Amino acid sequence: MNIRFTLNGKAMDLDAAADRRVVDLLREDLGLTGAKEGCGAGECGTCSILVDGEHRLSCLMIAAQLSGRDVVTIEGLSEKDRLHPLQESFIRHGAVQCGFCTPGMIIGAAALLKRNPQPSREEIREGLAGNLCRCTGYQKIVDAVEAALLPEEKL
Amino acid sequence: MDIQIPEIGKSFARPDAAAKVTGAEKYAVDYYGDHLLWAGVRRAEVAHGRIRNLDTSAAARLPGVMAVLTGRDVPGANRQGIVHKDQPVLATDKVRYSGDAVALVLAENRETLKQAIDLIEVDIETLPGVFTVDEALKPDAPVLHEEHPGGNVLLKAEIKAGKGESALKDCHILIEETFDVPMQAHAFLETENGIAWQEADGRVVLIASTQAPFRDKWEISHALGLGMDRMRVISPYLGGAFGGKDGATVQCFLVLAALHAGGRPVKMWWNREENFAAGYKRHAAHMRYRLGANSDGTLQALHCRLYYNTGAYAHLGGEVMALGMEHAGGPYRIPHTLIEGWCVYTNNPIAGAMRGFGVAQVSFAIEQMMDLLAAKLNINPLALRKKNALRRGDQNTSGVTMTQSTGIGDCLAALAENPLWLKRNDWKQAAGPFKKRGVGVSAVFNAMGYGRGLPDSAIAKIELTEGGRIRVYNGVTDMGQGNATAFVQIAGQILCQENTRIELVQPDTDRTLPSGSSSAGRTTYTYGNALIKASESLRRKIIGRAALMLLADTLDHLELLPGRVRDLQSGREIPLEMIGSMMAAEDRICISQFLMPVVRDKLDTGKGFIIGFPHLIFSYAAHLACIEVDELTGAVEVKNYAAATEAGRVLNPQTFTQQVQGAIAQGIGYALYEEIKMEQGRLLTPDFTTYHIPGAMDVPEISSQIVETWEPSGPYGMKGVGEVGSNGPLPAIANALADACGIRLTCSPLKQERVLEALSQSRREGGS
Numbered sequence: 001m002n003i004r005f006t007l008n009g010k011a012m013d014l015d016a017a018a019d020r021r022v023v024d025l026l027r028e029d030l031g032l033t034g035a036k037e038g039c040g041a042g043e044c045g046t047c048s049i050l051v052d053g054e055h056r057l058s059c060l061m062i063a064a065q066l067s068g069r070d071v072v073t074i075e076g077l078s079e080k081d082r083l084h085p086l087q088e089s090f091i092r093h094g095a096v097q098c099g100f101c102t103p104g105m106i107i108g109a110a111a112l113l114k115r116n117p118q119p120s121r122e123e124i125r126e127g128l129a130g131n132l133c134r135c136t137g138y139q140k141i142v143d144a145v146e147a148a149l150l151p152e153e154k155l
Numbered sequence: 156m157d158i159q160i161p162e163i164g165k166s167f168a169r170p171d172a173a174a175k176v177t178g179a180e181k182y183a184v185d186y187y188g189d190h191l192l193w194a195g196v197r198r199a200e201v202a203h204g205r206i207r208n209l210d211t212s213a214a215a216r217l218p219g220v221m222a223v224l225t226g227r228d229v230p231g232a233n234r235q236g237i238v239h240k241d242q243p244v245l246a247t248d249k250v251r252y253s254g255d256a257v258a259l260v261l262a263e264n265r266e267t268l269k270q271a272i273d274l275i276e277v278d279i280e281t282l283p284g285v286f287t288v289d290e291a292l293k294p295d296a297p298v299l300h301e302e303h304p305g306g307n308v309l310l311k312a313e314i315k316a317g318k319g320e321s322a323l324k325d326c327h328i329l330i331e332e333t334f335d336v337p338m339q340a341h342a343f344l345e346t347e348n349g350i351a352w353q354e355a356d357g358r359v360v361l362i363a364s365t366q367a368p369f370r371d372k373w374e375i376s377h378a379l380g381l382g383m384d385r386m387r388v389i390s391p392y393l394g395g396a397f398g399g400k401d402g403a404t405v406q407c408f409l410v411l412a413a414l415h416a417g418g419r420p421v422k423m424w425w426n427r428e429e430n431f432a433a434g435y436k437r438h439a440a441h442m443r444y445r446l447g448a449n450s451d452g453t454l455q456a457l458h459c460r461l462y463y464n465t466g467a468y469a470h471l472g473g474e475v476m477a478l479g480m481e482h483a484g485g486p487y488r489i490p491h492t493l494i495e496g497w498c499v500y501t502n503n504p505i506a507g508a509m510r511g512f513g514v515a516q517v518s519f520a521i522e523q524m525m526d527l528l529a530a531k532l533n534i535n536p537l538a539l540r541k542k543n544a545l546r547r548g549d550q551n552t553s554g555v556t557m558t559q560s561t562g563i564g565d566c567l568a569a570l571a572e573n574p575l576w577l578k579r580n581d582w583k584q585a586a587g588p589f590k591k592r593g594v595g596v597s598a599v600f601n602a603m604g605y606g607r608g609l610p611d612s613a614i615a616k617i618e619l620t621e622g623g624r625i626r627v628y629n630g631v632t633d634m635g636q637g638n639a640t641a642f643v644q645i646a647g648q649i650l651c652q653e654n655t656r657i658e659l660v661q662p663d664t665d666r667t668l669p670s671g672s673s674s675a676g677r678t679t680y681t682y683g684n685a686l687i688k689a690s691e692s693l694r695r696k697i698i699g700r701a702a703l704m705l706l707a708d709t710l711d712h713l714e715l716l717p718g719r720v721r722d723l724q725s726g727r728e729i730p731l732e733m734i735g736s737m738m739a740a741e742d743r744i745c746i747s748q749f750l751m752p753v754v755r756d757k758l759d760t761g762k763g764f765i766i767g768f769p770h771l772i773f774s775y776a777a778h779l780a781c782i783e784v785d786e787l788t789g790a791v792e793v794k795n796y797a798a799a800t801e802a803g804r805v806l807n808p809q810t811f812t813q814q815v816q817g818a819i820a821q822g823i824g825y826a827l828y829e830e831i832k833m834e835q836g837r838l839l840t841p842d843f844t845t846y847h848i849p850g851a852m853d854v855p856e857i858s859s860q861i862v863e864t865w866e867p868s869g870p871y872g873m874k875g876v877g878e879v880g881s882n883g884p885l886p887a888i889a890n891a892l893a894d895a896c897g898i899r900l901t902c903s904p905l906k907q908e909r910v911l912e913a914l915s916q917s918r919r920e921g922g923s
Contacts, residue, residue: 028187031187032178033181033184033185034177034178035178036182036184036344036345037184038344038345038346038394039427039842039843040426041427041842041843041844043842043843043844044843046344073178074176074177074178075177075178075179077177078177083173083176083177087176087177090172090176091168091172091173092168094166094809094810094813096169096171096172097635097636097637097813097817098345098392098393098394098395098396098634098635099171099175099180099392099635100182100343100345100394100395101344102175102176103175103176103178125851125852126852128850128851129850129851129852130850131850131851132344132843132848132850133344134341134342134343134395134817134821134848135395135635135813135817136813136816136817136820137818137819137821137849137854137857138820139816139856139857140812140813140816141851142851
C-alpha cells in the first residue's frame with residue numbers, strides 16, 4: 001500500500017506491504033539502523049521511536065499504522081550537527097556502554113521529559129522501566145537524564 | 156565531544172559514545188547489503204537422539220530458497236570447539252541438545268527462510284537424556300560423547316594445598332553445607348548475528364558480533380577446511396556479550412553459507428528465542444563445602460566437591476570450572492585445601508564463559524560459609540573476613556604465592572567505614588510493618604588473564620597517518636567494556652595528542668593484529684601494555700623524523716606537542732601533517748607485542764587442567780547489600796548497595812564505575828530471579844517475560860568506591876575490573892536475607908516463592 005507520513009521532519013511517500021513491521025521498514029528499507037531489535041516482542045525497548053511525540057515500539061507496529069503520522073527516530077532527534085541535550089548528557093555522564101539500548105533509551109527519555117519535564121530520579125526510573133539495559137545498571141542513565149533537565153550551560 | 160588531551164587517571168568520555176547516541180554506530184547487525192540472502196538453521200528440537208533421516212527436498216524446492224545444506228556439505232572437519240573439538244557445525248549422526256543444528260538454509264527473505272526451515276523433515280530416534288549432574292554421573296547413564304574416554308565427565312580435576320582435607324579433623328569448628336546455582340543467560344541485547352560474502356577472488360569476508368575474531372578464523376578454518384588466508388573476520392563494537400560471544404555462534408554457518416551464495420551477502424540473526432535456546436549459558440553448579448577453622452576464626456582447611464553442568468559440548472566448560480576451583484576458597488588464607496571438580500556433559504544448552512567465569516558460582520558458596528562460621532563464632536562477618544583476607548606474600552588456596560597487588564583487605568576496610576555498614580542497625584530497625592531488613596556482605600575476587608598454558612598476548616599497532624592523525628589498530632573486541640576508550644587515553648597521553656586527532660580501527664583480521672579474545676578482564680591490561688610500548692616507539696619515531704625536517708642535530712630539544720613537533724630552543728615547529736606526508740607508509744607504523752607474566756611457583760597440583768591454571772593477578776571487591784523482605788509475599792528488594800573495588804590503579808574513573816555498577820546489576824538479577832528453566836532439555840524461558848532481567852526499577856542506587864593499589868605489571872598500574880563485580884551480589888544478598896529473617900537459602904535464585912516457603916518453614920519450626 002501507499003503510505004504517507006513524516007519521518008524525521010521529511011515528508012515520506014512510499015509503497016510497502018501494509019503488514020511490514022515498522023522496525024524492518026526503518027532498518028532494511030530506509031537504512032535507519034539506529035532503532036535496534038533486541039526481542040521482537042515489545043519487551044526490551046531497543047526499537048523505540050516517537051510517533052506523534054509518543055514513545056512507541058517499532059517492532060510492534062506495522063507500516064499501515066504510520067499513515068499520516070509524525071515519526072521521529074534517533075537519527076532525527078539531533079538537529080543538524082547539534083546533538084539533543086539528552087544525547088550530550090548521555091555522553092558526558094557515561095550512560096553509554098555497549099550502546100545497543102542507547103537509541104531506544106534516549107527516545108524513551110525524550111518522551112518522558114515531554115510528559116513530565118521535571119521528573120525525580122524515581123520517576124525517571126519508572127519512565128524508563130520499559131527500556132532494558134544489560135550493561136550499565138541504569139544509574140548513569142538516570143544521572144544523564146537528570147542532568148539533561150538543567151540549563152544547558154550547566155551540562 | 157569535548158576536545159582534550161586524554162590523561163591517564165582522569166574521567167574521559169568514551170570516543171564511541173557520540174556515534175552510539177545518534178544511532179550512527181554500525182554494529183554487525185546493522186549491515187545488510189545489496190541482494191541480501193538470509194540464513195537460518197533447522198535445530199534438532201530433541202535433546203538426545205540419533206538422526207535416522209533428514210529430508211530437505213521440500214525446503215529446497217520452495218521458491219526463493221537458494222540452498223539447503225547439511226553436514227555432508229561441510230567441507231572440513233565439521234567440528235568446532237576451543238579446547239576440545241567435539242561440536243558439529245551441522246550434526247550428521249547424533250544430536251545432543253535441542254539446539255543442535257542439522258541443516259542450514261539460504262533464502263531470499265526472512266519469511267521464505269522460516270517456511271523452508273519448517274519444511275525440513277528430521278527423523279530422530281530419541282535417546283534417553285541426562286539433564287542434571289546426578290543423572291549424568293550414574294554408572295548406567297546414557298553417554299553423550301561415546302568417543303570421550305571420561306564418559307559424561309568432560310574434565311575431573313583437583314587442587315590440593317597443604318595437608319588437604321585431612322586437616323579438617325584437627326579443626327575446632329567445622330561447617331558443612333551444600334549449594335546450588337542455576338543456569339544464567341547473558342541476555343545481551345544484540346543477539347548473535349553476522350553477515351558474510353565471498354569476494355571475486357574467492358575470499359570470504361565475515362562481519363560478526365564476536366569476542367574473538369582471530370580465534371574464529373582458526374575455528375572456521377578447522378571446521379570448514381578453508382585456508383586462514385581465505386577469510387577475513389571483522390568485529391565491530393558489540394551490543395553486549397559478557398562471555399556469550401566468546402566462541403562459535405554464527406561464524407561457521409555464515410562462512411559456509413557464503414561459499415554457496417554466489418558472491419551475495421548472507422545475513423544470519425538469531426532471534427531472542429534462538430538466543431535463549433542455542434546461545435551459551437553460565438553453568439549451573441552443585442557445590443558441597445566443608446570448612447574448618449580455629450575457635451578464634453582463623454581458617455584452617457577446606458574441602459569442596461564442585462559439579463559444573465556443562466551442557467552438550469565442551470566449549471570452555473573445563474576452563475570455566477578450573478577458574479571456579481581456583482576461587483573456591485575465596486580471597487582468604489586457608490593453608491590446607493582439597494578442591495575437587497567434575498565438569499559434566501548433559502543434554503542441555505552449552506555452558507561457557509560468562510562474566511565471573513565459574514567464580515560467581517563458588518562465591519555464593521564460600522561467602523555463605525563465611526557467614527555461617529561468623530554466626531557460629533558470634534563474630535562480625537566483616538571482621539572474620541578481614542582476619543583471613545589474603546595479603547601480598549601469602550599463599551592462596553591453590554598454593555600460589557601472592558606476589559602481585561592484593562587489595563582485598565583494603566576493600567574490606569573501606570566497607571567497614573561505609574555509612575551503610577556503620578548505621579546498619581538503625582536502618583534495619585526502621586523497617587515498616589510486615590517488612591524485615593537485613594544487611595549482608597561478601598568478599599570476592601577474580602583472576603585476570605588466561606592463566607598458565609595459554610599465552611595471554613596482544614599485539615598493538617599504531618600509525619601516524621599520511622594526514623598527520625594517530626590511528627590505533629585495536630585487535631581486541633570492545634563489547635561495551637570500554638577498552639577502546641582506554642587505548643585512546645593511552646595513545647593520547649603518550650603522544651600528547653587531542654582526542655579528536657586519534658582514530659580507532661576495531662578488530663579486523665586484515666588490518667589489526669592478533670590480540671586474543673575480549674575476555675578474562677584482560678583486554679585493557681594486555682593490549683594496553685602492548686600499546687604503551689608501541690606508542691612510545693611512535694613518539695620517538697615522530698621526533699626522529701621531525702629532526703630531519705627541522706635540521707636539528709640532536710633530539711634533546713624536540714618535543715611532541717598537540718598536532719606538531721617543536722624545537723624548544725629555536726621555537727621552530729613542524730605540523731604532524733607534514734611529518735606524516737613525508738614518511739613512507741611502512742615507516743609510519745609501530746608494532747609491539749606484550750605477553751602477560753605467569754605464576755612462577757612450582758605447584759604439584761592442578762594437573763588435570765589442560766589450560767587456564769593457575770593465575771597470577773586478581774582484582775578484588777567487598778560488597779554490601781541492604782535488603783528489605785516482604786514477609787507476606789517473600790519478595791526481596793535491594794534498597795541500597797555499596798561496593799569497594801580494587802583493580803590496581805584506575806585509568807578512567809567513569810568507565811571503571813560503569814563496569815562496577817553494570818556487573819552488580821547483572822549480579823542482582825542472578826541473585827533474585829534469573830534462571831534458565833528447562834524440562835527434559837526443552838526451554839521454558841524463551842523470552843524476557845519468562846526470563847526476567849533487571850529493569851531500571853529493579854536496581855538500587857549503587858555506591859561504588861574505588862580502592863586504588865598499584866599493580867606493577869599493569870599499564871599505568873591497572874588490572875581488569877570487568878568481572879569481579881559479578882561475583883558479589885548473590886552472596887551479599889543471601890547473607891542479607893539470613894540477617895533479615897534468619898533463613899539461609901543455599902539454592903539460588905532467591906526468588907519470591909522460595910523465600911516465602913523458607914519463611915513459612917522457619918515459622919513452623921519456630922512455633923513447634
